[in-house]
Amino acid sequence: MNRNEVLNAAVEEQVQLICKTAEVIWKYPETGFKEWKTSAYLEQIFTDLGYELVKPEGIPGFYADLETGRPGPKLCIMGELDSLICAEHPDCDPQTKAVHACGHHAQAAGLVGAAAALKEPGVLDGLCGSIRLMAVPAEELIEVGYREKLRAEGKIEFFGGKVEFMNRGYFEDVDLCVLIHTFDDPGLKHVYQLAHGNNGCIVKNITVHGLASHAGGSPDKGINALYAAMQALQAVNALRETFRDDEHIRFHPIITEGGQAVNAIPDEVKIESYVRGASLEAIDQANRRINRAIAASVAAMGATVTLQDRSGYCPMHDDELMNEAALAAMKRIVSEDEILIQTQWGTGCTDMGDLSAVLPTIQPGSSGSIGAYHGKDFQIVDPEKAYIMPAKALVFIADELLQNEAEKAKEIMAQFKPLYASQQAYLADARRRFLDKEAVRQNADGTITLDFQNLE
Structure with missing residues (x-):
């Protein structure tokens, strides 16, 4: 098999695991910094796959590193754990009214699929550096009073999971970041989207x-x-x-x-x-x-x-060179007309923006959903696009960045112009x-x- 066939087959082997993960997390939604059951479920999967986990004190989430055995950059691949609250959604939790009406359960499924595929024989061949696989809590900025209570108790300092993870040093040795989020794709005409940026x-x-x-x-x-x-x-x-x-x-x-x-x-x-x-x-x-x-x-x-x-959150700026690498990776999976290049500025917010202030970062999108995001009619109707294709994109993006002595990753890192001199400088300005x-x-x-x- 050629390289594309090896990577594609490695993800296809995980289809059952990916879909089950999405199904379970959809049924048991939890809001930010409360995702204890969600985190525990994923922790067991990662442990069964042979990963050693690093878990933060006092909050959900974790990360695990996968070494290629050759020195090079560290790519962080992420998935978010938290849900929203939408009492009108038919699938919301009857007690908490929580529901995954932003598709974070799909992210978790894609992260699991990538983690499992990267363990398959031959997938890391020719790559250098390492991959950090990270399950992150609390992207949705809701229940602000609850988060202020956690802050007063000394359990968190920042309201967003990625910023809090940054504050705890979990990105200090990371060189590049990627997360794939479902996106609004009327008519489901596309598979992937590459974004430009959005508000803070x-x-x-x-x-x-x-x-x-x-x-x-x-x-x-x-x-x-x-x-x-x-x-x-x-x-x-x-x-x-x-x-x-x-x-x-x-x-x-x-x-x-x-x-x-x-x-x-x-x-x-x-x-x-x-x-x-x-x-x-x-x-x-x-x-x-x-x-x-x-x-x-x-x-x-x-x-x-x-x-x-x-x-x-800091405004998000998707790194242009990293987007080019992601586009090259996606074209190895689907045809070019199935990839939407977004040029408009987005007015939502994400804590991926905080990472983009200090590290080359992108947040591509995957199709497969219908209905209004954060609304009562949000549903996943195409599991392949929403669950399987993100896992493939993450694996292929890792391959694109870390092959050939990480030539593309190193080029991106060399040309990146951070908004802040260091992560600590960013956190000081946030304070x-x-x-x-x-x-x-x-x-x-x-x-x-x-x-x-x-x-x-």
């Missing part, structure tokens, strides 16, 4: 404080935190037309607590949101203006507000975005003091 974000917890009183008998004695919150959100809405189109700013809050009883003036309202944007500079600027609008609006109603900002402010002080003399940003 800051995560926000906003708590508006008022004063409780009887809603009917003595509303004049209360300060309505809900009305103050509504004024704040309206003020931010009035800013929207000032955001530049090319900066792709997004602000999409939800009220998670809006009052305790209909006959009482709400004294506390909690809001969660992101501020998304195409660059860290644009995100920082928009966030300052949003915080100012919130603080001033709340102050005008006589209320106060606690602003809590946490570094979210700079952490903010905890009592942003409104109602002074005894009737004046108001606003304090809504960190002054550098």
Whole structure:
């Protein structure tokens, strides 16, 4: 058999394992930093395949290294563990409402398929360096209050799984990163997609404080935190037309607590949101203006507000040379017209962006799903495209990068221009975005003091 046939056959041997993995993880979804059963299930598979696992303290996930026996770069291949919450989805967990409506179960299946195929005879022939196979928790930035609790307990510092893994040193010896995510492919005309990049974000917890009183008998004695919150959100809405189109700013809050009883003036309202944007500079600027609008609006109603900002994700920039290598790998599997080259900027976010700030990183896509991502009708309808083809792409991309003395990998590494000098420099800048402010002080003399940003 030629090289392509060897790699293709190695993945085809794992079809049953791949599909079973996807089926099991779909049935038992878990949200970020709670994926204990999902992680344990994959850990057993990897252990049975002969891998030695490194597991983080206090959170799910793991990684395992596969050595070729020859020195060279380290490629990290990843799959995400966490689900979303969508109570309207027919397959959601009846208790937690969790469901894999973003296809992360397909990623896990592809990771397992690649891990098993790479153990097949002949697959590592001609390769150098090593491959780190990593199961990562908590990509979806949801349940922000829960993650802040974990942070307060010292179990995590960052809300995203990959950033937290970076913080723990798991990428220090990594040279290149790849993860394959399902993508929206109307008509299922393609197999793969190569992406261009997408937004980053800051995560926000906003708590508006008022004063409780009887809603009917003595509303004049209360300060309505809900009305103050509504004024704040309206003020931010009035800013929207000032955001530049090319900066792709997004602000999409939800009220998670809006009052305790209909006959009482709400004294506390909690809001969660992101501020998304195409660059860290644009995100920082928009966030300052949003915080100012919130603080001033709340102050005008006589209320106060606690602003809590946490570094979210860095904008994602898919490495062009690495995308070229991935395209060459994919053309060894499917015809060129089955590969979609995406040139538009994406306005979602992923913690793959944090890796792209310091390492050559790509996030290609695989087809096979229908329905709205994060919605009640998301389903996998083509298991081959969604589960099997990602495993093939990961194996072929590894081959493309690490063959011929890792010629392509070394070229990519040599031409890569990181946004930060080191991973530690990136983490230090991410910490700079952490903010905890009592942003409104109602002074005894009737004046108001606003304090809504960190002054550098």
